[in-house]
Amino acid sequence: SAVISQKPSRDICQRGTSLTIQCQVDSQVTMMFWYRQQPGQSLTLIATANQGSEATYESGFVIDKFPISRPNLTFSTLTVSNMSPEDSSIYLCSAGTPNTEAFFGQGTRLTVV
Amino acid sequence: AQSVTQLDSHVSVSEGTPVLLRCNYSSSYSPSLFWYVQHPNKGLQLLLKYTSAATLVKGINGFEAEFKKSETSFHLTKPSAHMSDAAEYFCVVSDRGGADGLTFGKGTHLIIQP
Numbered sequence: 001s002a003v004i005s006q007k008p009s010r011d012i013c014q015r016g017t018s019l020t021i022q023c024q025v026d027s028q029v030t031m032m033f034w035y036r037q038q039p040g041q042s043l044t045l046i047a048t049a050n051q052g053s054e055a056t057y058e059s060g061f062v063i064d065k066f067p068i069s070r071p072n073l074t075f076s077t078l079t080v081s082n083m084s085p086e087d088s089s090i091y092l093c094s095a096g097t098p099n100t101e102a103f104f105g106q107g108t109r110l111t112v113v
Numbered sequence: 114a115q116s117v118t119q120l121d122s123h124v125s126v127s128e129g130t131p132v133l134l135r136c137n138y139s140s141s142y143s144p145s146l147f148w149y150v151q152h153p154n155k156g157l158q159l160l161l162k163y164t165s166a167a168t169l170v171k172g173i174n175g176f177e178a179e180f181k182k183s184e185t186s187f188h189l190t191k192p193s194a195h196m197s198d199a200a201e202y203f204c205v206v207s208d209r210g211g212a213d214g215l216t217f218g219k220g221t222h223l224i225i226q227p
Binding site: 004033043044045095097099100104105107 | 154155212
């Protein structure tokens with residue numbers, strides 16, 4: 001299994017600012033992902049974080065709004081840029097391999113005011 | 114393309130009675146199927162997974178699910194509900210296996226009545 005640490009666990013931010021969320025995995029994993037969970041909704045995949053290269057974004061998500069880094073196998077960051085109240089959500093980091101299930105962090109609860 | 118339909122947005126049962134959370138899936142391939150639980154203000158925890166082995170899968174905390182290909186279903190059951198089972202449950206399908214290519218259902222909120 002893998003233990004995933006995410007920080008911050010929650011934040012309240014002003015509109016127009018940016019927030020960077022960090023995700024640390026306690027073991028080397030081949031895949032890392034970022035999901036968004038809007039209030040009362042299910043999880044939607046934002047992007048796959050690729051080590052040493054640009055992330056792969058899902059339809060409806062763009063790099064300028066959600067830049068992602070993954071400098072090594074165990075660490076990734078997601079930035080939510082130029083925030084608006086519509087960005088208020090829980091953001092979750094996930095990690096795993098092709099042979100394991102996905103493990104999830106505790107999530108970052110973001111409120112934009 | 115793959116999709117998941119959780120047939121009930123809310124399920125309410127009395128403590129000590131059986132739990133049934135329904136899930137139907139659609140997949141072009143032999144899918145992997147998962148059930149995750151999310152307690153309030155917590156991350157997601159894997160309850161159980163099906164990856165083409167035994168069709169009856171046993172998970173943690175007394176939960177189990179049966180993969181029925183003919184019905185394209187993967188319903189989650191527990192013989193006797195406990196107050197600590199109150200949470201949000203997500204049925205998830207993947208046609209790639211592992212941690213990749215997950216499609217989540219909309220979730221079922223399980224309420225346990227004392």
